[in-house]
Amino acid sequence: MKPIALAFVLLFAVAFSVQAQDCEQAGSNMAAVRACLYEALEKDLDAAYRPLHRKVAGKDAQAGALLQKSQASWRAFVEDSCAFTTRVNVDGAIEEDARYNCQVDFTNARIKVLKAWMGQQK
Template sequence: MKYRTPYITTTIALAALAGYVNASQANCEEHATNMADIRACLSEQQEDKVDVAYQTTYAYVKSRDKKAANFLEAAQKSWKEFSKKSCDYTVAARQTSKLANDARANCMATFSDARVKMLNEYRKEFGNAP
């Protein structure tokens, strides 16, 4: 029960972000002049979603176990490198520059969505026995 307040605060922050991102996706299309602008805007939104989930989870974990927080920090750095290199492969595998930008955007969106889910699970399951 003593961890209830941070969880509620975290839930509210994530719900607000979800609303913001959905509204922002529409803004990306409304204010863009070309597909590159739309991709850049959506990419920034994906990065923001991951960053909010990471920062929220990191703060939650660090307040309970600093050693575990250090492992989470290292894992996040590794995830960033892994996702970038994996998407580099995805682009290279397309064998055409025409599809490269969409391939990278789709790849990073997939990685980002999965990472947000994973970070949220880390936070939700922290301290629980398997």
């Protein structure tokens, strides 16, 4: 693995760990911790999506509408996929933890795509 890629992976792992620790300290129970983690995940996604949407829609309203539609379709896909994955692959894990792990995987992939698209904008 290239040093830059390894550094990125380590940085992400540390950031996620710090975020999880903050949520564990802020939450009085597992439901509160999960809510905090979901909120943080949504903020990360929003931080990648909103600037891209503003930039694209500012140049081409139709492209902005298509990006918005793409985001809505992606969200529906993730919900369906994570419902399926949670149902068939719990493997002794708590169902909500399995759902969260699925959401994290899809969201991190989506953030990567959104950032790549942002990099392609002039």
